[in-house]
Amino acid sequence: MKPFHYERASSVASACASATEPTTKFIAGGTNLLDLMKLQIETPTHLVDIAPLPLAQIEETAEGGLRIGARVTNSVLAADMRVRRRYPVLSQAILAGASTQLRNKATTGGNLLQRTRCAYFYDTTKPCNKRMPGSGCAALDGLNRMNAVIGVSNDCIAAHGSDMAVAMAVLDARVETVAADGATRTIPIDALYRAPGNTPHIETVLAPGEMIQSVLLPPPPPGRQLYRKVRDRASYAFALVSVAAVVAREGDLVSAARVAFGGISYKPWRSAEAEAALVGAPATRASFDAAGRAALKDAHGYGYNDFKIPLARRTLRAVLADATGVI
Amino acid sequence: MERILPFLTALSRRRFLETAGAVTLAMASRPAAAEAAAEPVSMPTENVTLTVNGRRHALDLDPRTTLLDALRERLGLTGTKKGCDQGQCGACTVIVNGQRINSCLTLAVMHTGDEITTIEGLEEDGNLHPMQAAFVRHDGLQCGYCTPGQICSAVALLAEHKAGWPSYATADVATAPVLTDAEIAERMSGNICRCSAYANIVSAIREVAEGGRT
Numbered sequence A: 001m002k003p004f005h006y007e008r009a010s011s012v013a014s015a016c017a018s019a020t021e022p023t024t025k026f027i028a029g030g031t032n033l034l035d036l037m038k039l040q041i042e043t044p045t046h047l048v049d050i051a052p053l054p055l056a057q058i059e060e061t062a063e064g065g066l067r068i069g070a071r072v073t074n075s076v077l078a079a080d081m082r083v084r085r086r087y088p089v090l091s092q093a094i095l096a097g098a099s100t101q102l103r104n105k106a107t108t109g110g111n112l113l114q115r116t117r118c119a120y121f122y123d124t125t126k127p128c129n130k131r132m133p134g135s136g137c138a139a140l141d142g143l144n145r146m147n148a149v150i151g152v153s154n155d156c157i158a159a160h161g162s163d164m165a166v167a168m169a170v171l172d173a174r175v176e177t178v179a180a181d182g183a184t185r186t187i188p189i190d191a192l193y194r195a196p197g198n199t200p201h202i203e204t205v206l207a208p209g210e211m212i213q214s215v216l217l218p219p220p221p222p223g224r225q226l227y228r229k230v231r232d233r234a235s236y237a238f239a240l241v242s243v244a245a246v247v248a249r250e251g252d253l254v255s256a257a258r259v260a261f262g263g264i265s266y267k268p269w270r271s272a273e274a275e276a277a278l279v280g281a282p283a284t285r286a287s288f289d290a291a292g293r294a295a296l297k298d299a300h301g302y303g304y305n306d307f308k309i310p311l312a313r314r315t316l317r318a319v320l321a322d323a324t325g326v327i
Numbered sequence B: 001m002e003r004i005l006p007f008l009t010a011l012s013r014r015r016f017l018e019t020a021g022a023v024t025l026a027m028a029s030r031p032a033a034a035e036a037a038a039e040p041v042s043m044p045t046e047n048v049t050l051t052v053n054g055r056r057h058a059l060d061l062d063p064r065t066t067l068l069d070a071l072r073e074r075l076g077l078t079g080t081k082k083g084c085d086q087g088q089c090g091a092c093t094v095i096v097n098g099q100r101i102n103s104c105l106t107l108a109v110m111h112t113g114d115e116i117t118t119i120e121g122l123e124e125d126g127n128l129h130p131m132q133a134a135f136v137r138h139d140g141l142q143c144g145y146c147t148p149g150q151i152c153s154a155v156a157l158l159a160e161h162k163a164g165w166p167s168y169a170t171a172d173v174a175t176a177p178v179l180t181d182a183e184i185a186e187r188m189s190g191n192i193c194r195c196s197a198y199a200n201i202v203s204a205i206r207e208v209a210e211g212g213r214t
Helices: A012-018 A033-038 A074-079 A081-086 A088-096 A100-105 A108-112 A164-170 A272-278 A285-295 A308-324 B013-028 B030-038 B067-074 B130-137 B147-162 B181-187 B198-209
Strands: A005-008 A024-027 A046-049 A058-060 A066-069 A174-178 A184-188 A211-217 A224-230 A241-250 A253-262 B046-052 B055-061 B093-096 B099-102 B115-117
Touching: A012 A046, A012 A174, A012 A211, A024 A033, A058 A081, A066 A081, A074 A081, A074 A088, A074 A100, A074 A108, A081 A088, A088 A164, A088 A224, A088 A241, A100 B099, A100 B147, A108 A164, A108 A211, A164 A224, A164 A241, A164 A253, A224 A308, A241 A308, A253 A272, A253 A285, A253 A308, A272 A285, A285 A308, B046 B067, B055 B067, B067 B093, B093 B147, B099 B147, B130 B147, B130 B198, B147 B181, B147 B198, B181 B198
Parallel strands: A005 A046, A024 A046, B046 B115
Antiparallel strands: A058 A066, A066 A211, A174 A184, A174 A211, A224 A241, A241 A253, B046 B055, B093 B099, B093 B115
């Protein structure tokens, strides 16, 4: 690990002001950042520990949703009875990720900003445009089984590793931030992440010194909420593919549908195409297959990860069948 | 730098193994070694007060020191093991303010004021903690390297279950789950046992969950 100066934040404003330098990082749970610092993939010279900041509450909002502080741990969020009753897809998704030890440290804000687990991002002997801009992408022709199949570029095919964010995408979560100059803004979770294009090292729209203070969940949408994760072992593994869905049925028809995928893109991949195909369609396997085809129509495999495209379609079908009671 | 220093001290078996490991690592990653050589020899340190197993310790630490390294290398509490050092194996699990964490993925400076419990702090008046005794009784180990982490994890697991926390194995997350074997296995998935003593680990935990030896 490279040497750094350690500072405990005394206020949000002072923390943001300290963090305007690109070599400064906020640290909350640290489970991803410290791992990357040990490998010298992250080399901050200054760490601002936000543990003292009052950002660990979960509050009801006037509109009937929840405001989740950035420092609320994954464990606390998944175990909160309001989340378990009104946003079960969020509890399920969080509990599908990592281990209890990690969830006890990992925070809401940190989870959203975690970096990819692409093996070539982690392997400092290999080129990686995300880690070292302009060096190339070793995953393109490499062992890319875990990599993304949609929304990515020939400069970077890294997948986002979060389960929590997939559920938040389907719940229309909004991220509330504060900048170094004190300005606040609200960013829909889908707009938080930047497509890799030819600048895969720039991953979000956040400015240096801009801090996620909280995540806003609107009131729960109508319908059954489900999260399903497909992975190489039964627990404690990153998703090959995951699906979060909120689906309502009236009679034989799907009356409302929200769908997002994990493991297939640089961000939690909300699919307007699948949703459009589902709403008003009969609740049948044929409709669910059509939704899957619509969702993955622009997907492109890179060899070892070709299987993710049919796997994503089938996982979606299974989730939709489960949610609507179709056998 | 810190990892090279043991060369200067007596070469106990532990120290030798550690040092040999550090050399292998350095050879595998030459750029890192070259940069390390250019770093200043003395780094500014932070004053940290760690409360471990009820005892307060004032330490001067390089801010890079993980909680795991502070426990093992500075406080001599070597019960907590270093396995992968990247949060994947669970051997370094300790309990902080009642919650289990990977001590390898957190900095010691972040834990001033926290109550830290390690495997050394579980026994009471010289008697094994019921979970320790159950692991012995059920033969929940072979080589034993993962065991301190497994036991700390299991002790915290019971508290989490008592608090009604769900897991990924819980069919309806809005309900308080029953601690089935599937629940125990899912909740213990952050602790890897390469000897694969899992069946006996689960039975040890279940016995303590059900109120101990009958």
